[in-house]
Amino acid sequence: MGFLVTTLIFVAVGIIASLCVTICCNRGPSTNLLHLTLIISATVCCWMMWAIVYLAQMKPLIVPILNEGE
Amino acid sequence: MDDLLDKLPEMDLMRSEKMTLVQLIIPVESAHRSVTYLGELGLLQFRDLNADKSPFQRTFATQVKRCGEMSRKLRFFKDQIDKAGLRCLPRRHELEPDIELGDLERKLADHEHEVLEMNSNSEKLRQTYNELLGFKIVLQKASGFLVSSNAHAIGDETELRESTYSNNGFIESSSLLEQEMKPEPLNQSGLRFISGIINKDKLLRFERMLFRATRGNMLFNQTPSDEEIMDPSTSEMVEKIVFVVFFSGEQARTKILKICEAFGANCYSVPEDTTKQRQLTREVLSRLSDLEATLDAGTRHWNNALNAVGYSLTKWVTTVRREKAVYDTLNMLNFDVTKKCLVGEGWCPTFAKTQIHEVLQRATSDSNSQVGVIFHVMHAVESPPTYFRTNKLTNAFQEIIDAYGVARYQEANPAVYSVVTYPFLFAVMFGDWGHGLCLLLGALYLLARERKLSKQKLGSFMEMLFGGRYVILLMALFSIYCGLIYNEFFSVPFHIFGGSAYKCRDTTCSDAYTAGLVKYRDPYPFGVDPSWRGSRSELPYLNSLKMKMSILLGIAQMNLGLILSFFNARFFGSSLDIRYQFIPQMIFLNSLFGYLSLLIIIRWCTGSQADLYHVMIYMFLSPTEELGENELFWGQRPLQILLLLMAFIAVPWMLFPKPFALRKIHMERFQGRTYGLLGTSEEDLDVEPDSARSHQGEEFNISEIFVHQLIHSIEFVLGSVSNTASYLRLWALSLAHSELSTVFYEKVLLLAWGYENILIRLIGVVVFAFATAFILLMMETLSAFLHALRLHWVEFMGKFFHGDGYKFVPFSFALLSDDNE
Numbered sequence: 001m002g003f004l005v006t007t008l009i010f011v012a013v014g015i016i017a018s019l020c021v022t023i024c025c026n027r028g029p030s031t032n033l034l035h036l037t038l039i040i041s042a043t044v045c046c047w048m049m050w051a052i053v054y055l056a057q058m059k060p061l062i063v064p065i066l067n068e069g070e
Numbered sequence: 071m072d073d074l075l076d077k078l079p080e081m082d083l084m085r086s087e088k089m090t091l092v093q094l095i096i097p098v099e100s101a102h103r104s105v106t107y108l109g110e111l112g113l114l115q116f117r118d119l120n121a122d123k124s125p126f127q128r129t130f131a132t133q134v135k136r137c138g139e140m141s142r143k144l145r146f147f148k149d150q151i152d153k154a155g156l157r158c159l160p161r162r163h164e165l166e167p168d169i170e171l172g173d174l175e176r177k178l179a180d181h182e183h184e185v186l187e188m189n190s191n192s193e194k195l196r197q198t199y200n201e202l203l204g205f206k207i208v209l210q211k212a213s214g215f216l217v218s219s220n221a222h223a224i225g226d227e228t229e230l231r232e233s234t235y236s237n238n239g240f241i242e243s244s245s246l247l248e249q250e251m252k253p254e255p256l257n258q259s260g261l262r263f264i265s266g267i268i269n270k271d272k273l274l275r276f277e278r279m280l281f282r283a284t285r286g287n288m289l290f291n292q293t294p295s296d297e298e299i300m301d302p303s304t305s306e307m308v309e310k311i312v313f314v315v316f317f318s319g320e321q322a323r324t325k326i327l328k329i330c331e332a333f334g335a336n337c338y339s340v341p342e343d344t345t346k347q348r349q350l351t352r353e354v355l356s357r358l359s360d361l362e363a364t365l366d367a368g369t370r371h372w373n374n375a376l377n378a379v380g381y382s383l384t385k386w387v388t389t390v391r392r393e394k395a396v397y398d399t400l401n402m403l404n405f406d407v408t409k410k411c412l413v414g415e416g417w418c419p420t421f422a423k424t425q426i427h428e429v430l431q432r433a434t435s436d437s438n439s440q441v442g443v444i445f446h447v448m449h450a451v452e453s454p455p456t457y458f459r460t461n462k463l464t465n466a467f468q469e470i471i472d473a474y475g476v477a478r479y480q481e482a483n484p485a486v487y488s489v490v491t492y493p494f495l496f497a498v499m500f501g502d503w504g505h506g507l508c509l510l511l512g513a514l515y516l517l518a519r520e521r522k523l524s525k526q527k528l529g530s531f532m533e534m535l536f537g538g539r540y541v542i543l544l545m546a547l548f549s550i551y552c553g554l555i556y557n558e559f560f561s562v563p564f565h566i567f568g569g570s571a572y573k574c575r576d577t578t579c580s581d582a583y584t585a586g587l588v589k590y591r592d593p594y595p596f597g598v599d600p601s602w603r604g605s606r607s608e609l610p611y612l613n614s615l616k617m618k619m620s621i622l623l624g625i626a627q628m629n630l631g632l633i634l635s636f637f638n639a640r641f642f643g644s645s646l647d648i649r650y651q652f653i654p655q656m657i658f659l660n661s662l663f664g665y666l667s668l669l670i671i672i673r674w675c676t677g678s679q680a681d682l683y684h685v686m687i688y689m690f691l692s693p694t695e696e697l698g699e700n701e702l703f704w705g706q707r708p709l710q711i712l713l714l715l716m717a718f719i720a721v722p723w724m725l726f727p728k729p730f731a732l733r734k735i736h737m738e739r740f741q742g743r744t745y746g747l748l749g750t751s752e753e754d755l756d757v758e759p760d761s762a763r764s765h766q767g768e769e770f771n772i773s774e775i776f777v778h779q780l781i782h783s784i785e786f787v788l789g790s791v792s793n794t795a796s797y798l799r800l801w802a803l804s805l806a807h808s809e810l811s812t813v814f815y816e817k818v819l820l821l822a823w824g825y826e827n828i829l830i831r832l833i834g835v836v837v838f839a840f841a842t843a844f845i846l847l848m849m850e851t852l853s854a855f856l857h858a859l860r861l862h863w864v865e866f867m868g869k870f871f872h873g874d875g876y877k878f879v880p881f882s883f884a885l886l887s888d889d890n891e
Contacts, residue, residue: 006595029079034486037081041490046551049498050596052622053555056615057571057593059677064572064605065586 003054007047014043082459085480085641088420089454089878094430095444096403096412100437105396105881107429112882113422115455117415118402128401136175137394143178144387147379150185154376171393174386181379188375192368199361200299204267204310205338206354207295211312212265212340213347214293263316264326267295268335270309276333280315283325289316314340392883399881415448417455417878423447454479457878463540464489470541474863475873480641482634484867491627491866492858493544498623499803499854500545502811503553504560508847509546513539545855555597556804560842561811563600570594570601612808616801618670624797624865625659625667628790631869632656638870646731654724655869659790661713661720672702689714725783729776736770793865799857807850814841 021035092114096104108114120128128134268276277290291314298307313335315326330337341347403414418426430443456477460468464485470492471477471485500506516523516539523536535542557563571594572587587601594600598615602608632655639647669682680700688695689710697707818841822834867873879885 002592030082033079033081034083037486038490041487042494045490045494048623048626049494049552049555049619052619053597053615054593054595055671055674056618057599058674060589060611061677061679062607062611063586063588064599064601064611065584065607066582066605068583 003051003058006054007051010043010047010050014039017043081486083464083486084483086454086456086458086477086483086875089417089457089479090420090423091448091450091454092416092418092423092426093444093446093448094414094416095406096414096430097439097441097443098410098412100434100439100443101400101403101412102396103437104430104433104443105399106392107433108426109392109396109399109881109883111422111425111429112880112884114416114418114426115878115880116399116402117417119404119413119415120402129405130397130400133397134394134401136171137390137397140175140178140390141387141394143182144383144390146182147185147376147383148387150189151376151380151383154373156373156376156380171389174389178386181375184375185372185379188368188372192365192372195361195365195368196300199358199365201336202354202358202361203297203299204336206351206358207297207299207310208265208267208312208338209340209347209351209354211293211295212314213344216263216314216340216342261316261318262323263314263340264323264330264337265312265314265340266330266335266337267310267312268330268333269301270294270311272333272335273311273313276313276329276335279329279333280326283329284317284322287317287319287322288326290314291316391886395881395883395886416881418880419457419878453875455878456875458483458485466538466541467492469537470859471862471867472877474867475871476875476877478872478875481872481875482638482641482870484634484862484871487630487634488862488866489544492862493541493548495623495800495858495861496545496854497548497552498619498800499857500549500807500850501552501556501804502558502560502807502846503550504558505811505842505846505850506546506549506551506553508843509542509549509851513543513546517543545851556808557598557600557603558808558811561603561808561815563598563603565600567594567596570599572599572601613801613805616804617798618674620797620800621663621794622667622670623800624794625663627797627861627866628659628793628869629656629664631866632659635870646728646735650728650731651724654720655786658717658720658724658787661717663790663794665710665713669702676702678702721783721787724786725779729772729779732775733770733772740770789868793868796865797861799861803850803854803857807846807854810850811842811846814838814846 018036018039021039022032025035026032094104125131125134273292277292280288280290292311295310295312297310299310300306301308317323317326327337341350400412403412405411406413427445430445434442456479458464458468467489468483468485471483471488477483497506516536520539528536553559554566571589571591573590574582575585575588586605586607598612602611632652635655636648636652639645639652666682666686669685672678673680673682680702685697685700685702693711693714694707701707815838819834819838822830822837825831
């Protein structure tokens with residue numbers, strides 16, 4: 001699907017999640033900031049994980065060589 | 071950017087709550103009540119003003135002793151109730167009024183006296199009962215011997231002389247028993263006998279001793295008894311043996327009696343005549359039944375008394391514990407000169423001041439005191455305690471961070487970020503969405519039984535699991551995500567996100583085993599391509615991928631740590647730290663390892679064949695040399711030279727300027743020192759003035775500061791290499807997990823499934839299940855948990871965390887621990 005498109009999907013999911021949490025569990029500005037921080041960190045961590053694995057497979061130097069047994 | 075940051079609302083969990091040092095002046099009549107109400111509120115940590123006094127010199131030492139005595143009595147009652155095997159359900163004790171301490175003391179003393187008396191009485195009765203029981207058994211069994219011995223009687227005596235003794239004489243009403251107790255005069259020396267009963271384990275030694283003592287001139291008969299008798303000292307049932315010793319001579323008799331006494335054997339008289347035996351037996355039996363009835367009545371009385379105690383026991387225990395805590399706290403306060411008031415100091419959170427004020431006013435009015443409690447803020451010299459207000463979720467993470475060190479007052483709290491990064495790093499090492507699902511099931515089970523389990527007292531292992539249920543939940547969720555990325559479900563890949571990006575070069579797939587497949591479209595959209603599993607080049611490829619991933623994640627986390635140190639320095643207003651510590655550290659870390667991360671990403675994007683090891687090593691060894699085929703982008707060589715120079719400059723930058731700047735600042739402050747003392751005015755006359763001033767008078771040792779800075783810089787420079795390498799454990803553990811799960815799947819499950827036999831298949835499934843549950847789910851979880859923890863504590867928190875604060879422990883009844891149990 002392309003790197004950029006999926007990155008935008010991650011960003012969108014992050015924004016939607018923050019909005020949902022702000023609307024549903026609105027418990028004061030300090031707690032809202034905490035929730036926002038947690039959601040942003042989670043989104044960034046998940047995106048990094050996906051992006052690293054995706055980038056590593058874009059132009060690989062070696063290819064799968066099947067095993068004799070299969 | 072500064073005012074943007076200032077406009078953001080404050081996050082409570084990020085920095086400790088603001089604390090104030092308060093002083094309370096309480097009139098004596100409302101002291102007890104105020105402290106009790108403060109304990110119920112639980113937001114004030116008292117400072118011990120009498121720390122130099124021993125426990126016996128303190129004001130309320132007698133009350134504390136009384137409470138200690140009462141709790142001893144309560145423990146005694148609890149033991150007795152447990153011994154009686156009663157389970158007392160407490161009455162609904164909210165309806166009962168509060169108990170006055172003096173009344174409680176008297177009540178407890180009365181109950182204890184009663185129970186102790188009953189215990190001693192029942193002990194005496196039980197001893198008597200045991201002896202009679204022994205006598206009954208001896209009568210039953212020994213008659214058998216005497217009949218047989220009569221059959222081959224030596225002489226034609228009409229009656230054998232019997233000598234009787236009993237160790238604890240039972241002087242009872244006159245009966246046939248008493249007549250038998252008088253030793254009869256010996257007018258004919260003949261065969262005499264002693265009968266008794268002895269523990270089975272002492273029998274052999276007893277017999278041997280008798281044999282030696284009488285030089286073999288004795289006949290020993292024994293038979294085991296059918297019943298067991300309760301041994302009073304150990305309260306266990308022991309087996310007994312009935313014995314009869316035939317002997318002749320007076321001296322032998324004394325010797326045998328002494329030996330019986332030494333071995334704890336009870337001797338009883340057994341009349342020779344069968345009618346007398348039967349009469350005796352009847353008497354003994356009737357006495358036994360009487361005693362049994364008495365014992366039963368006694369036990370019932372005892373149970374009733376204990377029941378009466380047991381109803382209120384929990385309430386009494388709580389009351390006594392609270393009172394002891396209140397008196398311990400009162401001991402921390404000082405009497406002022408007029409002896410009419412108690413003075414106390416303590417820390418409380420700033421937001422709680424109004425609540426405490428209200429509580430104190432309520433205490434004043436409830437105790438009908440004329441004078442109110444005086445409550446005002448004091449100026450603090452020492453650092454306040456650290457207090458974070460946590461909820462169920464953040465509490466577990468805060469505990470994990472506190473296990474390393476409690477945060478200094480108002481420094482950045484790593485727990486905020488660790489709520490996400492900790493389960494994430496765990497998942498990187500654990501990544502398998504099948505195992506993640508199992509963890510999720512476990513976490514959901516703990517959460518579903520949350521209310522029930524939180525009330526019970528759990529074992530230590532279960533308590534740890536339950537306390538970390540939210541941690542396990544997050545770990546499971548992230549593990550499922552990482553498992554989907556690594557594409558491993560119990561090590562089996564799936565094609566969830568579409569077809570693989572690799573196919574054979576031609577339709578015959580002839581060179582699939584030699585040259586391999588070929589990539590014909592865009593990379594697999596989410597995660598690792600399923601074609602890699604099982605191929606020969608799987609390990610080299612995945613190792614390279616995971617190693618680079620570890621480095622990238624590590625650099626990201628370390629940069630986050632450095633940025634937190636920037637925010638700390640900004641909060642405490644120390645621009646010195648920003649200029650001479652944060653900036654050179656950022657430059658050093660990122661010009662070397664940030665550059666490495668950049669090279670990794672560029673290499674992935676361009677698919678170049680450059681050897682990164684070569685590039686990094688020769689960047690240091692010969693930076694000006696031409697790169698040739700290792701060139702990844704235009705201008706790489708000059709950039710590398712620039713970065714190397716910046717890194718070299720950063721090292722003395724973080725080492726030298728700060729100590730000199732500190733010295734300059736201290737000189738400036740010290741110049742005005744001599745004029746400063748008159749200016750300060752202490753508002754409180756009863757705070758210790760001397761210790762406050764001695765702090766500011768410490769001298770400034772330039773060499774100490776310099777050495778400290780040297781250590782800090784060396785630690786950072788060398789640590790940047792070792793910490794980056796330390797993140798490679800993310801690769802190592804994820805490889806281990808994946809290989810273990812592959813082995814279990816292929817070599818256990820698939821192997822067993824290959825056979826047609828149902829039994830072998832079943833055994834295979836069972837072994838696979840056990841291996842997965844114990845090795846992968848338990849051992850690997852603990853292992854990944856530990857390593858993720860180490861990465862947080864050392865590599866992440868080492869960049870900004872000081873951790874030399876102390877925790878806020880308020881005086882609260884809710885926090886009183888069950889240290890009696």
